[in-house]
Amino acid sequence: MQKKMKKVIEVKNLVKQYPKLTAVNGVTFDVYQGEIFGLLGENGAGKTTTLEMIEGLRKPTAGEIKVAGFDRYTQLDQIKHKIGVQLQSSAYYQFLTLREIVSLFCTFYGCDIDPISMLKMVDLEDKADSFINSLSGGQKQRFSIIASLVNDPEIVFLDEPTTGLDPIARRNLWELITKIKSNGKTVVLTTHYMEEAEILCDRVAIMDKGIILALDETHRLVEKVDYPLSVNFIDGKIDKAELEKLKKVGKLTQTLGKEKHFNLRLQKQDDLNFALSIIIKFKPESLLVGRATLEDVFVELTGKKIEE
């Protein structure tokens, strides 16, 4: 599918070298028009640095970047008109109202829009004459996203848009991001929430220590995992001989120190059927069969668990 679509961002062999640290070490990827592209990784994986080099905030040490057909090094001004940027935990002017901030940022682009109509998109029209500090965390993030849309950009960059938000506010934001996509804009976001990447992103690049470990459509990434099937069960009566049998067909772990809780990872449907036949005999208190998640992909690729 993506072969037919237009590339809006092309990144080739991007490197950012600091005196004591290689933050980004040869990253290559393309972003297609109209998709939500996610950079997934732990804190310090190089996501933000990659994003900020594309946005023109940091100078790359090496590598090529093209945004909306323009060269990052020579045509940054044109690029700035085509993109909207929401920074990680960015604050805005303390002594300006939301309405004033929107219209001020608008003049930076030489455009003229009605701030209220922008604020309405995120249900903040009641707050038009309030200062930013009177907003809740979720409202601030929503406002921050709206402020990145004042120039009607083709590409929107969102750096950890939902970090630190409660579950309701996060779902609210997911809806907003989907709405932006349905307006025909391309969204590039970073996150360290697996769930978020899985739900929102059309394609995901998993980053660790400055390189991309895997990049594909989200569902394909999940399929590619070595053990795509997963069984969770709670059973205190199962005997050791049977557990040994299970260990032969897949990876069996006791979850986080709870003695009765088990997780079994399997490669094939046959193995799953076999394992279930054993588990069912002992009448488990709980039994859940599912597919691997993006988190499993991540753990498999990086060999560690992501911290929230």
Add this chain to the structure above:
Amino acid sequence: MWKLFLTNLKMILRNRQALFWSFMFPLMFTVIFGLFFGKNTSVGSVGIINQSDSELASSLVKVVKEAEVFTVTDIGTIDEARDKMQKNSLSAAVYVPENFSKPAPSADNQIRIYYDQGNAQVGTVVVGFVEKFLNQVNFQLAGTQPIFTVVTEKLSDRELTYFDFVLAGVLGLALMNSSIIGIAVGMSKYREDKILKRITTTPIKSWEFITAEVLSRLILNIFQVAVILVIGIYFFDAHIYGSIPMIFVISLVGALLFQLIGFVIASFSKTTDAAQGMATAITIPMMFLAGVFFPIDSLPKWLYSIVQYLPLAPLLRVIRGVTLEAASPFLDPKNLIIVFSWIVVSLIISSFRFRLSDE
């Protein structure tokens, strides 16, 4: 850029606390020094106990009162005067006895002056004053002229007080504090809040952003200078002999210099707290060493040879040249050359070091 400039002004007005202190701090100095050295240049308060009805006595009282050197009050008795001196509401008292200058042989021709040892200076001045008066009377009565006399001449017929000196210093102080601290802290705060970074993602140019910031602060400086001058002149009788518009022009040049120093500080400090500390470490010593309150040529020679080049020092010399002597700032271009050299140096440093976003 125009809109950003107006918006900046709006923000300056809304930041009530910062605005309040940018006016309050210099005004505090103006008022304090004004109360000490402004309008009322009286040496001290003197009481007069006149119990004589002679012509000579009343002309003495008249002369003392009209001299406007002391604050003079009439007092009934010596005991009352003693009491007041003990309570420190009176520095000295002049007692004219009842039968002073009467032709009778019982006449008491001695004027007594009582003074508090704690206010010996006032006592000396009163004694000198009264003695001079009596000498003249004695010469007149004797029908002779004094052979040797002293003639005093002021170098300039302009009246100048210490307050006039300090007022120009306070002007420079206000400009320095609000510009250096304002820019250093303001820009660091913007950086910490990632506002500078956010601005960089938009097409607006760095120089447009900085120009809008600088211009809006210069407007604030114009008001600061105006308020200080108005309070100084109308409430404390400060003397300004030079051209007022010239004072504003020089003030703005100074403000520009201090804003650039603010940008240099902001480009070296990583946090707002660090910027605040660096700005204070630069402004407080400069306040004393560049001559806000005292003439710096009384400093040890080696120190003076250094501190006379501090950014505030030549600026104050130019401002004082205008306010106290009505001199043209171009008369002695050395001061302006020092000021502009600082402008060039800090402009070069900040244009190389100050970035809206880090690399």
